[in-house]
Amino acid sequence: MQITQTPTLTTAQTAAAKALIKATQAADGTHRDPYLENDFNFDQTMPAFFLAEAAGQLVGLLTLYADDAPGPDGVVDVSIRVLPDYRRQGVATALWQAARKVLQTAGYQKCEYATEAAFLSSHPQFLEQTQLVKDSTSEIGLIAPAGSGKATDDVLTVAPLTSSDIETLLPLYMEAFADESGTDEDQARRYLEVARTDPAVASFVCHYQGQPIGYCAVDLDDYDYFYGLFIAKDYRNQGFGSRFIQLMMGQLSATRHKDFRLDVDSDNPAAYHVYRKAGFKPLTETFYLSAPTGRWALKD
Structure with a gap:
C-alpha cells in the first residue's frame, strides 16, 4: 500500500476520491461529502489530502479541513474513508499516522473526526474500540429537491x-x-x-x-x-x-x-426552523468525535 499526501488534488485524484466516497456512502448509508478543496485552509501549502492506493486503486482517503491557525485553539476537521473490502487492514491507521505527523509539524493540537449517525448505528462498538468521544452537539444535513x-x-x-x-x-x-x-x-x-x-x-x-x-x-x-x-x-x-x-x-x-443541501448545528433551532420553512428536509446527522487518549489522539 502506498500513501500519497498533497495540498491539492489533481483532476484525476478528485474523480477517484469522489468514486471512493460514493462507494463508502452506498455501503454505510451515509451522505456527507468531505470538502475536496483547500481554499479556506489556513496554510494552503500544508498537505490536506492523504490517499491510500493498493494494486493501482484508491482504497482510502483522509482529508483535513484546517481553517484555524495552529495553536491551542485551532481545531482541524478530519474525515477518513476506506473501501469496505479494505477495512480492518490498517488502511485508516496508516492514513492517520501520515496526517498526524503533518499536523504535529504544523503546530496543531486539536482535531475532530467527522462521522454520521448511520455509520455509528451500524457499528455499535466503534466508539469503544477507538476510544473516541462524541461531541454533545451535531450537524443536521438538510436537502431540498x-x-x-x-x-x-x-x-x-x-x-x-x-x-x-x-x-x-x-x-x-x-x-x-x-x-x-x-x-x-x-x-x-x-x-x-x-x-x-x-x-x-x-x-x-x-x-x-x-x-x-x-x-x-x-x-x-x-x-x-x-x-x-x-x-x-x-x-x-x-x-x-x-x-x-x-x-x-x-x-x-x-x-x-x-438538489440543494446545507448543514445546521443541532443546538441552533432558530436556523433549523428557517431552513425547514424554506423547503429543506433532514437527510443525515454528522457527529464530531475527539480523541483524548489512544492512537487517534493528536498529542503524544
Missing part, C-alpha cells in the same frame, strides 16, 4: 456578490459568526473574496430597500451546497432568511438541475 425556490419576492432582491459589496458585508459577516473561530477581519475578507472569485462557487447578497442585509455562498458541484449563510442581526425574525434561500434556489434552478 432540484427545482425548488421562487423567482421573485415582494421586498427582497438577490444579486451576485461584487467586490464593492465586501466592505459593507464585512462587519455584518463578523457579527453573524462572532461565536466561531476565524472571524477576524482578514479571515472574513478572505472567505468573501475566495467565494467571489471561485468559478465553482456562486455568491449571493440579499438586499432589502436597497441595502445589503444578508449573504450566502453556494458550492456548485454534484449538488448545490449552501454555506456562510446569514441575515444581519437587525433583520432577523422577519422571515427574510427563508425567503432569501428560496430566491437563491429559484435563480439556481433557472440554469441548474441539482
